[in-house]
Amino acid sequence: MAVTSSSSTASEGIQGTKSSATLILTNSTHNQFFVWREFLWGALAGGFGEGMMHPIDTVKTRIQSQAIFTQSQKQKSILQMVRAVWGADGLRGFYRGVVPGVTGSLATGATYFGVIESTKKWIEETHPNLGGHWAHFIAGALGDTLGSFVYVPCEVIKQRMQVQGTRKYWNSVVLKDAARSNSNASMYGYYSGMFQAGCSIWKDQGPKGLYAGYWSTLARDVPFAGLMVTFYEALKELTEYGKQKWFPNSSFRVNSSFEGLVLGGIAGGASAYLTTPLDVIKTRLQVQGTIVRYNGWLDAFSRIWLIEGPKGLFRGSIPRVIWYVPASALTFMAVEFLRDHFNTPTHKLKELTSLSIDNKKTPFQQQS
Numbered sequence: 001m002a003v004t005s006s007s008s009t010a011s012e013g014i015q016g017t018k019s020s021a022t023l024i025l026t027n028s029t030h031n032q033f034f035v036w037r038e039f040l041w042g043a044l045a046g047g048f049g050e051g052m053m054h055p056i057d058t059v060k061t062r063i064q065s066q067a068i069f070t071q072s073q074k075q076k077s078i079l080q081m082v083r084a085v086w087g088a089d090g091l092r093g094f095y096r097g098v099v100p101g102v103t104g105s106l107a108t109g110a111t112y113f114g115v116i117e118s119t120k121k122w123i124e125e126t127h128p129n130l131g132g133h134w135a136h137f138i139a140g141a142l143g144d145t146l147g148s149f150v151y152v153p154c155e156v157i158k159q160r161m162q163v164q165g166t167r168k169y170w171n172s173v174v175l176k177d178a179a180r181s182n183s184n185a186s187m188y189g190y191y192s193g194m195f196q197a198g199c200s201i202w203k204d205q206g207p208k209g210l211y212a213g214y215w216s217t218l219a220r221d222v223p224f225a226g227l228m229v230t231f232y233e234a235l236k237e238l239t240e241y242g243k244q245k246w247f248p249n250s251s252f253r254v255n256s257s258f259e260g261l262v263l264g265g266i267a268g269g270a271s272a273y274l275t276t277p278l279d280v281i282k283t284r285l286q287v288q289g290t291i292v293r294y295n296g297w298l299d300a301f302s303r304i305w306l307i308e309g310p311k312g313l314f315r316g317s318i319p320r321v322i323w324y325v326p327a328s329a330l331t332f333m334a335v336e337f338l339r340d341h342f343n344t345p346t347h348k349l350k351e352l353t354s355l356s357i358d359n360k361k362t363p364f365q366q367q368s
Contacts (some may be wrong), residue, residue, distance in 0.1 A: 037338075039114030045334035046109020047102045049327040054101055055094035059085065060319035061162045064283040067308070068293065069163070078319055088169040097161035100194045104154030108147035113335055115143035116229060140229030141222040152217050153210040156286045157197045163287055164190060188289045204290060213285035216297045220278035224271050231267035232332065239263065260336035261329045268328020269321045276320055277313035280304065 050057075059081050066075045076084060085093040119139035164170040167190050188204065191197035201209040239259065272279075281300045284293075294300035304312045 038117045039110045041335050041338040042113025043106045043110035044338070045113070045331040046105040048334055049109075049331040050102050050105035051098065052330060053323045053327040054098045056319050056323040057101065058094050058096060058162045060316040060323060061159050061283060061287075063319065064280050064316040065159070065163050065287045067304075067312070068284060068287055075315075085165065089166045093165045093169065096165055097158035100154040100158040100161070100197075103194070104151040104158065107150035107154070108144065109331065111143050111147035113143070115146060116140055119143070137226035137230045140225040140227075144221045144225035145218060148214070148218055148221065151221075152214050153198065155217065156201065156210055156212050157191070157194055159283060159286050160188065160201075160289075161191050161194075161197060209290075212288075213282045216278065216282040216285050216300075219297065220275050220282050223278070224275040227271040227274065228267050228328065231270055232263055235263040235267060256340055257333050257337040260332035260334075264332025265325045265329030267332075269325040272320050272324035272328075273317055276317040277301075279320060280313055280315055283316075 059078060062081050062085065063076065063078065089096070116139040119142055120135050123135040123138060170190050189200065191200060198210065205212075236259070281294075281297060281304070284300055284304070285297070288294060294303060301313075308315070
């Protein structure tokens with residue numbers, strides 16, 4: 001019996017060690033795949049949001065870039081611009097540049113959400129004093145900064161294709177207006193597609209052309225990304241606090257996808273409006289081409305302020321907010337939906353599989 005008892009104890013110890021090792025391996029594997037899923041879900045959500053809202057972005061880009069192609073102080077309103085795009089190009093005009101737009105958003109969405117999750121955890125574990133909203137802000141800013149290496153060239157191509165519209169519109173309207181106003185707007189030829197546009201810009205201006213307005217893009221996107229994540233996380237905490245305070249005993253739970261839709265829209269809209277002046281500067285620097293009208297970020301800011309005033313810096317704020325409210329809402333909703341339906345069940349299944357080993361006994365143990 002002593003031998004049997006000793007063998008049983010040893011077997012239990014070995015079995016427990018195996019179970020613990022299996023659980024650790026499972027958790028490690030889960031965490032590794034969880035990060036990659038965040039990249040994938042972020043990419044899909046970002047591309048989906050850009051594709052859905054691209055027509056509004058086209059209107060915003062056209063409004064903000066009017067001063068590049070005409071010296072007239074009387075510029076089109078939102079409705080006038082919508083009519084102009086529809087009258088000249090029809091539906092195709094609103095979707096001009098959608099391919100580079102979606103491509104850039106895939107990269108940004110992937111790094112944005114993938115880096116956010118890993119960075120937030122790292123900051124909260126290694127620098128507890130930077131936890132909470134600071135961790136959210138830094139994570140969002142870092143994620144967007146990494147995505148900018150792919151996003152900025154795509155944004156340059158997208159915006160130039162957006163202001164060009166169809167070939168007929170570019171040749172018959174924009175270039176004629178530029179010739180009449182002597183604004184030298186014909187600084188680049190017509191782009192037939194994303195690849196041709198990239199090659200053309202590289203040939204005419206080199207890497208500098210593809211990364212035109214890079215620092216102004218970061219100056220816009222870093223605070224925007226940080227603010228949006230901060231606002232979103234703060235709104236989630238506020239919502240949870242409200243539920244606990246006003247409905248403490250209620251079993252009612254808000255669907256996370258719906259919560260992401262509403263809170264993501266609010267966070268995106270508020271962040272978009274606050275960073276509109278930075279977006280105007282970025283757009284003007286990226287569409288001006290080889291004929292330089294603004295010599296950098298500070299020069300663009302000062303000239304827009306002196307010539308157009310505060311109104312010029314907030315030009316296109318309404319379509320920008322209109323774009324970001326549903327785009328951010330759809331993006332956060334998609335991410336929350338994908339997390340709920342693809343992350344959690346797999347995790348629970350793996351944990352259940354690992355824990356079930358502990359409940360099993362070897363035939364030798366049962367005999368003891």
